[in-house]
Amino acid sequence: MSKGFKSVAMAFIVLCLVIVTGCGNANGGNNGGNEASGNTAASGGKGKTDILFWTPFSGADGEFMKKIVEKYNSSQDQYKLKMVVQPNGEYYKQLDVALSTGKESPELAVMHVDQIPTYVNKGQLNPMDELAATAGVKKEDYVDAPVKYATIEGKWYGIPLDVHPLVMYYNKDLFEKAGITAAPTNRAEFEAAVEKLTDKSKGVYGYVLPTLWPQQFIFPTLVWQNGGELWNGTDVAYNSPEAVEMVQWLRGLVEKGVSPGDVQQDGENTLFLQGKNAIQFNGPWMKGQFDEAGLNYGVAPVPQIGKAKQAVFAGSHNFVVPKTVTDANVVAGIGDFLKYVASNSMDWAASGQAVASKAMLESEEFKALEIQSNVAKSFDHVQFAPNVLNWATISDPIWGELSSALLGKKDAQKAMDDAAAKSRQAMKK
Template sequence: MKKRWSTMLTLMLAIMLVAAGCSGGNSGGNSGNGGNDGNSGGQGSEGGSKAGKTEFLFWSPFSGADGPFMKQIVDRYNASQDQYSVKFVIQPSGEYYKQLDVALSAAKDRPDLVIMHLDQIPTYQNKGQLQAIDDIAANAGLSKSDYVEAAIDYATIDGKWYGIPLDIHPLVMYYNKDLFDKAGITAPPTNREEFEAAAQQLTDQAAGVYGYVVPTLWPQQFIFPTLVWQNGGELWNGSDVAYNSPEAVEMVEWMRGLIDKGISPANVQQDGENTLFLQGKNAIQFNGPWMKSQYDEAGLNYGVAPVPQIGKAKQAVYGGSHNFAIPQGVTDENVLAGIGDFLKYVSSNSLDWAESGQALAAKPMLESEEFKALPQSTIAESFSYVQFAPNVLNWPTISEPIWGELNNALLGKKPAQQAMDDAAAKSKQAIE
């Protein structure tokens, strides 16, 4: 009997020791993020500790092919020093802002650092959910002059700075070098005349090859604004939507004209232009820097160049930007110092992000020989004339009607003017 009690006591002590060991770690479930520990809960602004380090939670929407590139930056930072630990969590990109809204309203699970698209910053700042980063940046040895001016200007509201840009991702032109060589075209087009001539020359309908396939859906969110600005138009005139202007309508008619001429097939569905590009049947593709890894993996012989000036007024290109932003409720001084240290590291150690196809926003990286050696370094040529979405609260919601109506125009369901008038009318309802 004593022997049995002794055995039971030994087993109970063993179980207690195992339980104590488990309780010392994080218990959150895996969010599919590939982060340091898979925990999607985190300590929020209360801070945390990991082997004596100050830990903070970093959220991003990089759920595509770009995720591993950011993870590599985080892993290298964590290994580079022993004071801070970044817990990296990737949320599904399609649900990112919904998840963020929930988290920001619940302090317990709030991230300490987030990636935020530049055009979202005014809205979140207006809701009181972001804090100015001027002091945090200054304490880390960062200044506005370290980054591309256009993004800094946009993220500066009422004299305070709310976003540190990671990249600038403007619309770019990809072209199939093999098709260009076959057609005897020696350089990518730079203006409308050259573009139309090249697209016509590259088209071989008998072989099912097109010079430029007009997308009717995404990425028109980048293409349409680019063309409107190039043609002297605006999306917002300072007090109202303006994408039903003659300048904007002309560009919609120009795109539809490429279809009518047979340079592009009709009724292109979502990603149809990209599928044809991957198949070697679409010679020119307007898309974002994020496509690079997909084209590399496909083994395409492609080139990258700035988007030609198609409009009649000026060179311009629509761009986006991923920014680092800090939620309002993050107050722990150690966590804030850790965030500043991490952002300082990224400003001069983000070449991994450039490998994903992005053009970096930190000038030390843009000016480095390593970045200049990358094919997408030509993207930076457009930074002097890049434009972002109108700095208007709730712009994504206001502008949403554009894309359905533009689709109607490009599919030939509505005349261009009617489609853009209908889009403007729906947007005005959203404003009201």
């Protein structure tokens, strides 16, 4: 995923608000939005219903979605999707304006799953149940986690395109040199591996600890694995003993010397690309960059570092329909497109993403994709950001305080207590 996705995830995920995991404009920015939509326009002598479709895929991944749209448009002569790419960092600002004013508002949009509750609360999304039933799209056709998250008070608001969990990338050449034959799966194996992989005389480290992004994916993963929570139902909980222990464990990697101590933004990725960082935790969106660099790398689920359970933070891109969409032809076209995507999303998998459609996941074509199929192995353990309104704002203090703790500038307990206090103050505003 591109850096554009980072800005979303850093607001908690916004994983990717998140992630991430994509993001240059493949369709001329807002220009497409100036065309009439939801109307029947002449095309080759036949009427087609235009459907305005917004995505935040303003990077390399946008081309993969563009392929899906173009293939769909060519596959039938009733509907024409007009895909408009909004810059990822500005996507929700642009969407808020469009939905609030009704001006050039999309009729179909991509939305990160953890944004759906907020937009439902604002009364800006249509339930998808009737549309899906008419199109023959069923909840059981998709991975369970995003479907459950997007089902609010018995109504289904988001049809998932993908799930993008945190995964472990590792340098196969460094593993072979260190005599490590398999990716670590638990804390003991991970700690033993990073010790073997570290060679300070050559500037090579077993695991380079990021102090900023993508901690928005790493920290929640470790907290959940250790039996902690970010939200306990009524209050923030990331200053719990379970959470603090994981902050101390991360800092301990620096103190043990298996990671350098002052890693700047993207420093861990720079060293991974240089062959000087053996293991990196990041998202599926990194695949394209690593392939382009010619790295000999592998992908595996994040090891269970915590003491309680296997868990991993994830984001998910979902299709949503704004409340303003009432035209029956447009609704039918949206359903037709989503039915098409459910069985024709291999182009999206080619972007590095693990798709949410079970039909695609179970296909031989998808199983042949080593990286993406390994990403999908985490699907049974994924968790999303807490279903709390304004969670991005509430949780934002975590990242500055966590960075201070990881850099050794502040005690772990003190940092998390300060983060919790700032979050509680934000909740009062």
